[in-house]
Amino acid sequence: MTRTIESLVAVLEEIAPLAGAADWDNTGLLLRGMRAITRVGLCIDLTGPVWSELRQCDAIVAYHPPIFRGLKRLDGSTPRQATLLDVIRQGVHVYAPHTALDAAPGAMGDWLLQAFGEPTSFEECRPIQPAAFDPRYGVGRRARLAEPRSLQSLLPRLKSWLGLSAVRCAGDMNALRTSVAVCPGSGGSVLAGLDDVDILLTGELGHHEVLAHVAAGGAVVLTDHTNTERGYLPRYAARIRAACPDVSVVVSAVDSDPLVVV
Structure with a gap:
């Protein structure tokens, strides 16, 4: 069984209504893809390595908005742009809850x-x-x-x-x-x-x-x-699974804080 992006968004906004987001934030459905949804991936940051891990997902819920400040062009000239372009080519939806969550x-x-x-x-x-x-x-x-x-x-x-x-x-x-x-x-x-x-x-x-x-x-x-932030993702995934038992929900294992203590 598959799910539409509209029905997934309804679940995500039931958990965290966008009315609660800060007025400076960029939340909600940021990329509308083409896929029916059977598998959803969760991450904090949609980096290149995280995208490589989650590219088999039909929708990605990225806590931090991968599109935030004004994008003046989308030509693949930066790693972030290259990732976004590949996400678009693959028809994957991207949703960001950020301060609403x-x-x-x-x-x-x-x-x-x-x-x-x-x-x-x-x-x-x-x-x-x-x-x-x-x-x-x-x-x-x-x-x-x-x-x-x-x-x-x-x-x-x-x-x-x-x-x-x-x-x-x-x-x-x-x-x-x-x-x-x-x-x-x-x-x-x-x-x-x-x-x-x-x-x-x-x-x-x-x-x-x-x-x-x-x-x-x-x-x-x-x-x-x-x-x-990251430690909440397993609980977030469990809430999405409970509302969408027909969908597989996975949490990125690659996503991590860029700073480490050495």
């Missing part, structure tokens, strides 16, 4: 918050920037811990949850903390000014933003950009 309840933002503990570990959990159309939606998550914890005691679960052997930390590791905030990817604009939150977790934060939060008495955990 960050904002949706039960999606990436809530998954990232659980790096600090199971849902019962939190009180007063809410988006940092609630969406105007529904306050349950919004970028970032902040919460109070049910009991005070040190960052040092939280790190084993955090690293295990994210599948990392190491993270970068700033601030007092042993002070007892009562509140946390998270933002997938680059959290500077979302986490800025949260001096009343003890621990910030994100992929990237500017040097001076880290200094400011530590000076205010807080702590910061940085993982590099996509390490706050």
Whole structure:
């Protein structure tokens, strides 16, 4: 049995409505291909190696939009353009949820918050920037811990949850903390000014933003950009499978953060 791109898009937008996306973002169906859908591939970044791995898929859900800032030409003169041209030639659909998936309840933002503990570990959990159309939606998550914890005691679960052997930390590791905030990817604009939150977790934060939060008495955990995003893909795949039992859904094994600790 096959599925149309319209029916797949309906499922993806049920999970993460595009109304929740940031106004600067480029989300939704970016490339309409020609294939009926029996196999869907998931990735964070649709790079050349990832495309080589997923080229047998009929549709690719790439979290980061492979078409973002203005494309003035599509002549294959860069690796990104060459990949996009080959995707088009093969008739494969490409969909990007990005900040819509960050904002949706039960999606990436809530998954990232659980790096600090199971849902019962939190009180007063809410988006940092609630969406105007529904306050349950919004970028970032902040919460109070049910009991005070040190960052040092939280790190084993955090690293295990994210599948990392190491993270970068700033601030007092042993002070007892009562509140946390998270933002997938680059959290500077979302986490800025949260001096009343003890621990910030994100992929990237500017040097001076880290200094400011530590000076205010807080702590910061940085993982590099996509390490706050990629771990959600298996759960995302499971949600798509549940809604599309007639479709095979695979997560890229090649997709990885470009930075490694050596």
